[in-house]
Amino acid sequence: MVALVDIFVAVFVLVFLVPVLAMLAVLWYYFRLGRSLTHVGRRLGVRWWDAAGPVIAGTGLLALVALPGDVPAEGEPGSLPFAVGFGLVVVGTVGAAVAIGNLDEYRQVRRGTDAMAGLDEGPTIVSGTGEVDEDAVTAPLSGEQSLWYSLRVTEDRGIAHRTAPAECHYERTDARFVVDDGSGAVVVDPSGGSVRLWGRPLMGGEDVRVRGGTGSTDAPDLAAVREQAGLDADPDQAFVEHRLEPECAVTVLGTVTRDPETRYPLVSDGERRLVVFEGEAEAVRRRLRRWVRAGAVIGVVGFAVGAAVVLSVGGVV
Incomplete structure (x- = not known):
């Protein structure tokens, strides 16, 4: 015989929980929220496992307040302090994730760099001037020669009068380039690693940004970029390019291996996770x-x- 509580739980799941989860899934897909979080993580140097602990802690706290507590509705007494407290929890979660995500790289860079002359196989930290290896890489928007570039395309999507950029395309080059510190040189293989352009503002500082509906005569050939990326023409699209330019200062954390096909020691992803920073080591x-x-x-x-x-406003403590 089915207990009354089992029937209540089943009805709650079917009537309330499933539609809410379905709506969240639709919004997640429509606005490409997963891609947006990945992009923010790239810019902040945070991987999903860095953010897992703070997010679980923040979610657990809010669940503790929502279940046994009394969350004030909008307009009720205490709703404003609760909203402020909720915002502080979110900000604290992001701050903790950023600190955890960058701590390991900071510990490694703090120990100093290795001279490239006579590098042994294994983990290394090197810093020098970036140079083209063999074949020059041309960035798609600027048409400039680059050591490395990324291209991100977003399109405005919205509900009613509210819109948000949703990523519809992302690409990056994985061509190898050379870093020389004067005593020697290494070849860097950026595939599988993280490239952080920290010589500019964190969430801005793009080298090229172009709107899809621009009518400027000096705008890049977006038709060719769209064709290469497999995108349809849309005036609501925004194209953003970041790149490492030749002769810029580069600091690399990675693993040295010997590759008979390269003229210098190869630094790539391996025993030490590859991270390429724009800028000198200091x-x-x-x-x-x-x-x-x-x-x-x-x-x-x-x-x-x-x-x-x-906790106080929600009546838990």
Whole structure:
């Protein structure tokens, strides 16, 4: 005999939970939220496993308030403090993820770089000037020679009068390039690694940005870019290009191997995860230190204060 509580749970799941989850899945797909999170992670240096702990902690806290507590509805007394506390929890979660995501690279860069002359196989940190290896890479929007480039295309999608950019295409080159520190040189294989262009503003500083509906005579040939990417013409599209230019300063964390087909030692993804930074080693170290410290402070303060507010307003404590 089916218990009454089992019937209630089944009805709740079918009537309330399934439609909500289905709607969230539709929105997730329509706005390409997974791709957007991946893009933010690339820019912040955060991988999903770096964010897993803070996100679980934040979700658990909100679940603790929502289930046994009394969350004030919009317009009710306490709704504004609860919203502020919720925002602080979110900010604290992001700060903690940024600190965790950049901590390992900061520890490695802080130990100093290796001279490229006589490099042994294994983990290494090298810094020098980036140069073209053999074949020059041409960035699709600017048409400029590059060591490395990425191209991201978004299109405006929305519901009613609210729109948000949704990523519809992303590509990056994995061509090898050379880094020379004066004592020697290495060949860097960026495939499988992370490239962080930190010589510019974090969420901006793109080398080229073009709207799909631009009528400028000096705009790049978007038709050729669209054809290569398999995209239809859309005036709501935005094309953003980032690139590493020849002769720029580059710092590389990776693993040295010997490849008989390369003229220099090969640095690639392996025992030490490959990360390519734009900038000299000392500048990279300072930036990483700032992100780790700022993320840790924001994470601890934001999460602690936000948790205290939502727990108090929600009636849990």
